[in-house]
Amino acid sequence: MRRDVFQAIADPTRREIIGVIAKESLTLNAVAATFDMSRQAVSKHIKILVECGLIELETQGRERYCKPRLEKLGEISGWIAQYRQYWASHLDSMEDYLNEIQKTAKPKQHATRKK
Amino acid sequence: MRRDVFQAIADPTRREIIGVIAKESLTLNAVAATFDMSRQAVSKHIKILVECGLIELETQGRERYCKPRLEKLGEISGWIAQYRQYWASHLDSMEDYLNEIQKTAKPKQHATRKK
DNA sequence: TATATTTGCAACCGATCAGTTGCTTATACA
């Protein structure tokens, strides 16, 4: 079972799940309802994210809330950082990029997402 | 054929290939010789890296040199940057991390690598 | 020209992946 962060974020659905729960902690069902696929499929993705430490589950009665635990993303940033000389010139800094995407505000809509 | 940068760097062998050619431009065979697997297997990985724009091939006679084109890594850094609040506290900045790995200098040895 | 070297192409293989469906378990509520 390969369960590292690099592999976890390789799947676009999992990246979307992170995007969804980063905004607000949601129930497993609530997250699944956001996607055009079965609850089980989404649940499996969440399980992978939990196993590699990017999501934490908080049980509350019969519901389980997904909470973002994105510290591990630093691992990837760290790996990329050593090659920064190759791309930094095209993007003055991560902050610039962040500011830019915050300006445009609206996140891209993907085909697999409902509504 | 899913060929985005996220998926490209999900494989540890491909990350190692990037590490190898970032140091010096090498021939396809030379890169393959670094690994404990067939030339074809390495060649396939390089093909994927070329297709998603992380490597450029420069033909010179019958040899083809792999040149790093890592600008696309900025795409990933950009995606991570929007969640920086979740992990930045654990890692003051990418620069700190970079300085740290540069201090230790010696890259980690992997089982799949020769010698 | 003959031969060695670098690479590409194609077929194959077992393992893993992303998704499905059906059923069970556990909690909440009328």
Next chain:
DNA sequence: TGTATAAGCAACTGATCGGTTGCAAATATA
């Protein structure tokens, strides 16, 4: 107590992945 809801478990499926081997094509060199 009975019923609805949230979630987990397990089996199955087709597609993709990472790797192999064998062979052909192209270039360099004796």
